[in-house]
Amino acid sequence: MPSSRGPAKKSNENNKVKSQIYSVDDLDDISWLSEVASEDYDFLYSNYEAYMLLNKQLDMYFNDSASLSKIQDAVLSDEYLLELQNNHQEQLTVEIEQIENMIHVLEKELSETKETTLQLQHQKGEFEQEHSTLRSVCQA
Secondary structure: OOOOHHHHHHHHHHHHHHHHHHOOOOOOHHHHHHHHHHHHHHHHHHHHHHHHHHHHHHHHHHHHHHHHHHHHHHHHHHHHOOOOOHHHHHHHHHHHHOOOOHHHHHHHHHHHHHHHHHHHHHHHHHHHHHHHHHHHHHHH
C-alpha cells in the first residue's frame, strides 16, 4: 500500500520533531523519561511473564484429572482434620466446664469445712472452760 505522504511531507514532520527535541532545555529530562518508560515496560513484561507461567501451571493442574483429584482429596482431608479438631476442642471445652464446676463444688465444701472447724474449735473452747469450771467446783 503506497504511503499518502510524500517525501517532502515526511521531511517536514521530521524537522518539526527535531526542533521540538532541541527546544528542551534539560536533556536529563529526556533520559529520565526514557528510563521510567523502560522500567515500566520491564515491570509490565515481567508481570505478564509471571501471569502466563501461572496460567500454564493452572491449565496443567486442571486439565490433569489426577492432579485435580489430588487437590480435591487434599481439601477434603484438611476439612476432615479441621472437623476433628473442632470436635476435640468442643470435648475439651465440656471437660473444662465440668472441672470448673467440680472446683466450685470443692471450694464450697472447703468453705463449709472451715466454718465447721471454726465452730468446733469454739465449742471446744467452751467445753474446756466449762470443764475447768466444773473441776474447780468439784475440788472446793
